[in-house]
Amino acid sequence: MEERIQQLLKEVQEYTATSRDAVENFRLKFISKKGAIPELFDELKRVPAEEKKKVGKILNELKQSAEAKFAVLTSALESQVKDLSIPDLTLPTIPNKIGNLHPLTLTRNRIIEIFERLGFNVADGPEIEDDWHNFTALNFPENHPAREMQDTFFISKNPDVLLRTHTSNVQIRLMTHEKPPLRAIMPGRVYRNEAISARAHCFFHQVEGLYVDRNVGFVDLKQTLYHFAKEMFGKDIQIRFRPSFFPFTEPSAEIDITCLICKGTGCNVCKYSGWVEIAGSGMVHPNVLRNCNIDPEEFTGFAFGMGIERVAMLRYQINDLRLFSENDVRFLKQFHTVI
Numbered sequence: 001m002e003e004r005i006q007q008l009l010k011e012v013q014e015y016t017a018t019s020r021d022a023v024e025n026f027r028l029k030f031i032s033k034k035g036a037i038p039e040l041f042d043e044l045k046r047v048p049a050e051e052k053k054k055v056g057k058i059l060n061e062l063k064q065s066a067e068a069k070f071a072v073l074t075s076a077l078e079s080q081v082k083d084l085s086i087p088d089l090t091l092p093t094i095p096n097k098i099g100n101l102h103p104l105t106l107t108r109n110r111i112i113e114i115f116e117r118l119g120f121n122v123a124d125g126p127e128i129e130d131d132w133h134n135f136t137a138l139n140f141p142e143n144h145p146a147r148e149m150q151d152t153f154f155i156s157k158n159p160d161v162l163l164r165t166h167t168s169n170v171q172i173r174l175m176t177h178e179k180p181p182l183r184a185i186m187p188g189r190v191y192r193n194e195a196i197s198a199r200a201h202c203f204f205h206q207v208e209g210l211y212v213d214r215n216v217g218f219v220d221l222k223q224t225l226y227h228f229a230k231e232m233f234g235k236d237i238q239i240r241f242r243p244s245f246f247p248f249t250e251p252s253a254e255i256d257i258t259c260l261i262c263k264g265t266g267c268n269v270c271k272y273s274g275w276v277e278i279a280g281s282g283m284v285h286p287n288v289l290r291n292c293n294i295d296p297e298e299f300t301g302f303a304f305g306m307g308i309e310r311v312a313m314l315r316y317q318i319n320d321l322r323l324f325s326e327n328d329v330r331f332l333k334q335f336h337t338v339i
């Protein structure tokens, strides 16, 4: 029997197991009720009394070493399972597709950044407007065509509730509620009842600017917009002012820059002229100042308004305005946030 015990002890010590089954086989073979060790304890009862002590001792040693081995095998198996659950940390990660800002947001932010450095605040106003703030206070004559149905979306049968056609409404709100000196830009969405094409949409975005103080002159307007164009499009850009008309400014001018899409050779964005209009501008009409309780004898101001879509098209060489509102991810994901 002693020999048998020594033999089993050797087997226990040499036993290796890398799978759950193999560990279970170890338990069945040695430790379980029908295993070899309990069987030997049974046999121990029949061992002659003088040998019992000695055999019992080594049998106990076998039992202890089998139990210890079982514990080692089990914990080795568990840590092996745990290891498998940790991925290989040296593998490259799955690419994390983060979103990016819309090209119009990027362009708006850049415009704000340029004007903020010149001391302009950002002002906001409602998109649903009344006739006074969108037209009348801005010196639109009673029968001006811009008031008619083809340009303006009216919200209800009441012609006093409309979607603003420009962000000039914020000018009126600002001048009515605050005293000059005023220096602000007003980014926002505007609506016009126009046929949708590569160049026009029924809604788009503008940034309007307003500067009212003592002794503000046309030279200030010109210098501000020159500075803006060069900051936005680069030092080599050419700029021209064309006389124009707006009811709320006098004198008025439209501002063109050289077409950045075709570099002056002619394309659908510049209507094959090589020049693209980027903004309307002018000196605030005295009637508009008066409508806001500002004395035109004391204060003068300039205003301008530009389409964010137009600026973004030139900045990113986009030739169709509809792309901005179609939400095609293949288009949108091309614009990375430049910090």
Ligand code: PHE
Pocket (backbone or CB within 6 Å): 165, 166, 167, 168, 208, 209, 246, 249, 280, 281, 282, 303, 304, 305, 306
């Ligand atoms: N509000 C004008 C437009 O929408 C733009 C503009 C603003 C022109 C301010 C002159 C001065 O067309």
